[in-house]
Amino acid sequence: MAPPARQRILDAAARLLRERGLARLTTREIALAADAAEGSITKNFGGKVGLLISLLSQELPESGAWREAATPPGERPMRDVLIDLLDRGIAYYAASLPLVAGAAADQELFAAYQAANRERGTGPHLALDEIADYLAACQRAGELPRSVDPYAMALALCGAAQAQAYTEYVGGAGTLRGERASRLAAVADFLMR
Template structure:
């Protein structure tokens, strides 16, 4: 496996986490799959919790895709952007839910994960802040009404995405009413009501 050890470790960890889940995953397994020394996980990430934090805060492909939905203000209609943000948010939360649930289920790992997030100023609030900052930029350029509250909208976007991911994960794909496209459109319309 070519490339820097850090990236190989991230790629291997993401693949193994999706295959096995976090509870059965060891740093030795990750190092072996990455063709790297086990100590390089500690060197690059500070351990398993640091690696999990890096994956959930920066490295999941679904997170990068979610960030890509925030196209420059004015490039696409605001409603289209909101639909895309919620849609990609659902995809991200669907991918991250098993990882987060596994970390929460392991008390020691979760305590370390919380501390790592605190120390690195990372965590789930970053998605809310990034979307709020993006919506503020849209407001500045006139794409979003001055009366809109970007932070409240970001909370609603992330909350709607996370709730749909959770409901489908637990209850199956038919647990929610309507189609995903219908829900996305209705949510975007609700967010824009009186603010566009």
């Protein structure tokens, strides 16, 4: 059985956006690739901007994977959780970079994207807020010292993930020094201090 039109549209849009970029992509092409009526995009998302917001705010598979790394406090060693969060954060930012870059290249679309985020309470800060809330729960469970500011730690973690995703996106694989696993472990150790 085929997935519902909404999911087919999301999958097709994510794939096409990565392949072609946002500026040249039309709702007609997305609908064709999704085997859905073009009106389904408007019905499910309110149009191209709504679809973009859904992809970036909630629907990217990498976003869900990032949330899954935040296991209940005490279930795994905190260092392992931080490494996992960093690793999945890099995947999340790498997936979202082409989408955001495409939107930013079109000033009108980007302004609409920003306005819709303000109206809906969505945007890139949600991932940061989720990680900060998770780290605060870990702190309450005794997994992190009381002296740690969970929001600052989340900002450092997300920033490290985003910087690595951006550097590899622009510079290509192998641009960063050292092996990925060692780099993530070093960042986790730094954050644990």
